Amino acid sequence: MIFQKSTPKNLPEEEMLSDTPIESGQADEVETVVGPSVNVEGDFASEGNIIVKGTVSGSVHTSRFLSVEPGAKIMANVRAGNAKISGEVKGNLKIRETIELTSTAKVLGDIEVKVLSVEPGALLFGKISMPGIEGAEVRSVKPRSVRRSEEIAEISQ
Amino acid sequence: MYVYLYDNFLRQKKYDSVIKAIEVRLTDYGIAGKILRLNNFIDPKQVIDDEIKRGAKTVVIVGNDATFGHVLSRAATCDCTFGFLPVGSNNTIGRVLGIPEGLSACDVLSKRRKERLDIGWMNNRYFVSQLHVLPARLKVVYDERFAVTTNEKMEVVVCNLQPFYWKKDKKDESNQVVHPQDGKLEAFLRPLTKQGWWGYKYEDPSIFPFEEMEIISDSPFTVEADGKASKELKVKIKLAHGKIDMVVGRNRKF
Numbered sequence: 001m002i003f004q005k006s007t008p009k010n011l012p013e014e015e016m017l018s019d020t021p022i023e024s025g026q027a028d029e030v031e032t033v034v035g036p037s038v039n040v041e042g043d044f045a046s047e048g049n050i051i052v053k054g055t056v057s058g059s060v061h062t063s064r065f066l067s068v069e070p071g072a073k074i075m076a077n078v079r080a081g082n083a084k085i086s087g088e089v090k091g092n093l094k095i096r097e098t099i100e101l102t103s104t105a106k107v108l109g110d111i112e113v114k115v116l117s118v119e120p121g122a123l124l125f126g127k128i129s130m131p132g133i134e135g136a137e138v139r140s141v142k143p144r145s146v147r148r149s150e151e152i153a154e155i156s157q
Numbered sequence: 158m159y160v161y162l163y164d165n166f167l168r169q170k171k172y173d174s175v176i177k178a179i180e181v182r183l184t185d186y187g188i189a190g191k192i193l194r195l196n197n198f199i200d201p202k203q204v205i206d207d208e209i210k211r212g213a214k215t216v217v218i219v220g221n222d223a224t225f226g227h228v229l230s231r232a233a234t235c236d237c238t239f240g241f242l243p244v245g246s247n248n249t250i251g252r253v254l255g256i257p258e259g260l261s262a263c264d265v266l267s268k269r270r271k272e273r274l275d276i277g278w279m280n281n282r283y284f285v286s287q288l289h290v291l292p293a294r295l296k297v298v299y300d301e302r303f304a305v306t307t308n309e310k311m312e313v314v315v316c317n318l319q320p321f322y323w324k325k326d327k328k329d330e331s332n333q334v335v336h337p338q339d340g341k342l343e344a345f346l347r348p349l350t351k352q353g354w355w356g357y358k359y360e361d362p363s364i365f366p367f368e369e370m371e372i373i374s375d376s377p378f379t380v381e382a383d384g385k386a387s388k389e390l391k392v393k394i395k396l397a398h399g400k401i402d403m404v405v406g407r408n409r410k411f
Contacts, residue, residue: 034305035363037348042303046366053361058303 032062036071044076052087063096070104077109085122092126159183159190159240160213162201162228164220167244168194175244175259179219182263195220195227202231209237215404216240217266221247226284226383233276233283233401240266240404247384250286255406265406272405277317277342278397280389284382285401288315288394292349292357293378298371299344305363307348312359313372314345315394341366342396369395 032046038054045061052060052068057075060066066080072087079094085105093099095113103121110127118124167176183189191213193204205216205228217240218228225241242262243251251258256265277284290313297305297313344365349357370393372378377388 031364032366033362033364035346035348035361037307037309037350037360038346038363039306040303041306044303048366054363 034072050080068105070102158211158213159188159215159217160205160208161190161192161217161219161242162204162224163192163194164224164227164245165194165196167220172244176219178260179242179244179263182260183266186263186267188267190215190217195224200231201228202235205232205235205237209235213237217242219244221245221384222250222286223247223384225250226286226385229276229285229401230282230383230385233285233397238271238402238404242266250383253286253410254403255409257406266404269404270407271402272409273400274403275317275342276397276401277315277394279380279382279394280392282382283397284317286317286383288313288317288383289381290314290372290392291379291381293374293376295378296373297344297346298373299365299367300369301371305346305365307346309349309351310357311346311348314347315370316343316345341368342370342394343367344370344394369393 031049031051034040034044034050034052034054034056036053040054040056040058042058043061044050044056044058047063049065050060050062050067052066052072052074055073055075059076060074060078060080062080064081066078066083068074068083068085068087068089070086074087074089075091077091077094078089080096082097082099083093083095084100084102085093085107086102087104088106090108092109093107093111093113095111097113098115098117099111099113101107101116101118101122101124103119105119105122105124107122107124107126109125110129111124112129114131116128116130163176166172180189191208193208195201195204205213208216215238216228216232216235218225219242221243229239241251241254241256243256243258244262248258251262256262274285277288279288292310292312294309295307295311295313299305344367346363346365348360348363350360352358372389372392372394374390377390380387380389380392
């Protein structure tokens with residue numbers, strides 16, 4: 001019978017306190033947190049900030065801040081308002097404002113962002129595109145055949 | 158008109174003096190009313206519906222967390238205002254609602270400060286405060302969009318009214334506060350990882366705000382909703398659209 005103990009034995013007491021006083025100003029600040037040793041599969045979307053410490057596969061979407069902590073793994077396409085990457089991301093990132101890659105970051109995928117900051121030591125494999133360069137925008141918008149016909153027209157003139 | 162629902166345990170002699178004092182205070186305030194005694198075989202919804210037909214406007218639950226859960230798990234949708242007088246041990250919901258224990262709860266009730274509170278729905282009953290799934294091998298599906306799993310057992314706590322705090326140690330000061338009127342429920346998942354031969358260790362919790370979730374397992378797991386435990390294989394939890402009118406205190410924690 002000793003060997004059939006299934007309930008947790010060495011749980012610290014008073015770990016869950018349900019009557020601690022509430023600190024004002026923290027209300028409505030509940031974020032989505034994917035803790036370590038938790039696997040999330042599917043379309044993971046949230047309206048608030050997301051902190052990832054575990055593994056996520058599928059897709060990740062938030063209009064606000066995404067933080068990928070060291071040791072975390074995301075195997076998904078990511079869309080977010082702002083992001084700080086310290087873990088591993090396999091997939092394309094589409095960030096509306098700012099992305100920060102810290103020294104422990106590992107990104108395999110394309111990044112589309114307005115402001116990019118990369119710390120020395122960060123690993124990145126993929127294409128980076130940023131809005132603001134006019135030529136690049138024109139080139140990306142027009143197909144190659146159209147550009148070619150325009151060039152021929154210029155030469156003939 | 159007021160109706161008072163007394164829990165069965167209040168028949169014990171040690172509560173006589175408190176109950177007498179409460180009844181005197183309620184009479185002083187002019188809010189005394191009909192007294193009904195509950196037991197496990199009485200369906201509170203039926204009783205409350207009958208009393209509403211007879212003209213009751215306010216139903217006051219007298220007892221502890223278990224009484225509160227027992228009454229509101231069925232009667233949350235009744236068209237009346239609810240009050241709560243916490244008496245006896247195991248009273249945590251009263252504190253969240255800002256209602257002190259014992260005699261001074263009558264003062265809060267007489268002031269009639271009303272709030273509309275969200276309620277959660279689990280399988281076929283309501284829960285007001287908190288739902289707790291004890292550690293088991295679980296799969297949690299959120300809003301039918303993504304699933305959360307762990308390698309070992311995990312514990313789930315769904316908070317509506319009662320805030321959930323966790324601390325790794327005494328130095329840890331990070332508190333998550335859950336607002337009961339934000340239109341969402343919050344689920345805290347704490348995976349357990351094996352430590353050594355016998356023991357388990359809690360990992361940092363994951364937090365997911367949600368509107369609908371499903372907890373599935375291969376073997377039955379224990380669910381405690383508002384202090385009432387049951388064994389389930391599949392639990393569907395969502396935010397019920399109905400809300401309850403509740404008399405609360407000034408020191409409420411939301």
